[in-house]
Amino acid sequence: MKLYELIIIGAGPAGLTAGIYAARKKMDFIIITEDIGGMTKYSWDIENYLGYQFITGPELVEKFREHINEFNVEIREGQKVIEVLKDEENFKISTKTDTYFTKTIIIATGRRPKELNVKGEKEFRNKGITYCATCDAPLFRDKIVGVIGGGNSGLDAVLQLSRIAKKIYLIEIKDHLTGDFFVINKIKKIDKVEIFTNTKVVEIYGDKFVQGIKIIKNNEIIELKVDGLFVEIGSIPNSEIIDFVEKNQYNEIIVDCKNRTSHKGVFAAGDVTNVFAKQIIVACGEGAKAAISSFEYLKYL
């Protein structure tokens, strides 16, 4: 069985940058990933990535793809890693169909949207409930929709929907919206947006598709008729695939300033870690550090 020097799991900005560094250092490595681009594909307007005053997520991902294709990098796309195990000094990585062995790993698996965990959520997924406003907002032209979550992504969803939907309920569990002040003010001026704070969603109901939600405000249950529901309540790290590295209370993999985890030979980078600031440019930098770190580690092995 082949033993790689490095396997990178995930091909968002962190994993791809790690790949470019590893390729330039001529490491013997592959990238295993479900998709290319990760969360960056879902960002619509990116205005804080150096070198581009303005670029959309899908376009930036195209640039990433072009860049990585300059090198002869083997990317196993469409493969989900299920488990990472120790194999004496090395590591064994399993997907549904294959097993790989490697001396070092970079975990760059990012995050996924958090679910509400209420009645009806599983049943109506893709039947009115969505976790990607960028993807699905256009389907709700002239419809009534709810947006759950008053943080930046929730506000972003409201802005996108304000050009499309007939009526928008914005529902926040805290007593105030938590996103940027500037955006909150913008949203408060839109007539068709109705804001509920201190409000919890308890049930999503419908027939074949979502027809409405039940919310609780001031101990009172209110029913709102909606055709669609955008869940934007934050995200959780994709860190379940490994259980022998230390994680913090949010399940983020703890790394030091050289992107080392608590286990020798395992490195992690980007949104899946406890790094401060979950941003594309940060994830890129972290990926670069992790690759250099893995290279250095192998040198002295």
Added chain:
Amino acid sequence: MEKKVIVYSTKTCPYCKLAKEFLKNNNIEFIDYDVGEDREKLEEMIKKSGQMGVPTIDIDGEIIVGFDKERLKQVLGI
């Protein structure tokens, strides 16, 4: 015989873009409906697939929801 392929998509959905690229790269011809604009086609997609996720791909009546590369390959025989 060539299979008839219909893609229901929106302009903004990244997986729609990937799915269409995949078909193009494999020289598969397809009809693309923007269900964000075309109300009738949106209804048609919902009727066929019983759901609202995009992309929804119809290959000779076989419905694939999302960009599921493996299934696409299988159904298209590529």
